[in-house]
Amino acid sequence: MTLRNRIVLTIAALSVPIAAAAQTAAAPALRLDQQRFRALYQELVETDTSITTGSCTALADKVETRLKAAGYADSAITRFAVPDHPKEGGLVVVLPGSSRTAKPMLLLGHIDVVVAKAEDWTRDPYKMVEENGYFYGRGTSDMKAMDAIWIDTLIRFKQDGYRPKRTIKLALTCGEETSWAFNGAKWLAQNKPDLIAAEFALNEGGGGRSDGKGNLVIANIHVGEKAAVNYRIEATNPGGHSSAPVRDNAIYELADAIGKVRDYDFPVQMTDTTRAYFRIAGKARGDAMGAAMMRVAADPTDKAALAIVDTDKSYHSMLRTTCVATLLDGGHANNALPQRAGANVNCRIFPGVSAESVRVALEKVVADPKMTVKQVDDRGPAAVPPPLDPRIVQPAERLLARYYPGVPLAPMMSTGATDGIYLGAIGIPSYGPPGLYGDPDGNGAHGLNERAIVKAVYTGRDYLYDLVKAYAG
Incomplete structure (x- = not known):
């Protein structure tokens, strides 16, 4: 080996610890409590809870084990599921308060995630990867960071011997991301309302928005939301042999209709x-x-x-109300003119607007008497906007001033749909608190390479812990 090669190899060998040391200097070591939280967060993300290949019940098993290890008795934990959806179960855990007059508060979190196709992702969607200031993985932002914070908060309260004035309940449910799944929040509201009865609930939907460079610009408290309704636009045709094509084609007609929906803006x-x-x-x-x-x-x-x-x-x-095509189907054979073609159009309807009026509007936009526009389903009851209660807003503002001085708190209507609609239907107003935040591009939620800002997760954990404690008295 030449002297030059020895020098090159020596430099290469030294570069590894030097790089590692630089990386350690850039990222401060986690406290022991943060390490435990990170392990919990990772377990949630790495447990597949999608409707196709995952199991919410399996994750609920793991959470129950952690809660019992922290000191929660069997009597404090309620498991629930239905026979025809055995993998879509959830749990409710209760930490009793000291007051007989203060009504309980409810922490709500869905533990299911949108399906992720591994072949489309840059990284394994069901492995949590920390890279360049982000946690990557399906559910990292929607909404397993908040789930982990809720679970971690209840564990810390129990281990610290903290007894709140107000009883604190945590409901972890499945089915929020899939309209045809077993929805745990809906089931609890309809079948176990006393178990989750509360003066108010904290749920997803709030947070904040960064400048795209990791700095929080505006914090949000989620107050109200749109309603999610699906419609089917369908074209039918007698069809025929593909060797003699005609312009009267169900797929072409559907394509024209979808183009019109794309170009239409509701008022x-x-x-x-x-x-x-x-x-x-x-x-x-x-x-x-x-x-x-x-x-x-x-x-x-x-x-x-x-x-x-x-x-x-x-x-x-x-x-405004928005509608977008999300699914397509059509035709019946490679060598035949299509007899049927259809599209699912998912609409997020502005509060106070009826589902039927949106269907009529879509019918007018399509403007083709040969096509049908039918409401397929809705996600549940009409959303009941909660009051902008100062007892909810003021503690959030005070803590925001401590954690993020100078950042304003703005009430926000969610453009998505949350399980808060089922709580509102039984008289429990639901709010999405600030604390966590994301980038302007949405951080890949429901899409490819979903991510959460590392700094936002750790700071959000501390903020939300203090906020729950403030509300619980």
């Missing part, structure tokens, strides 16, 4: 919550988009401002 609408959001969040931005947001809050008919705001997909959705 702009605003509530007190969304108006406040655009005013506060717009001011916080301090850029051209922020100025446009404030103008829209003052005048929703300002077309120039709307043109700017609508370039952001989340803002666009907050301002």
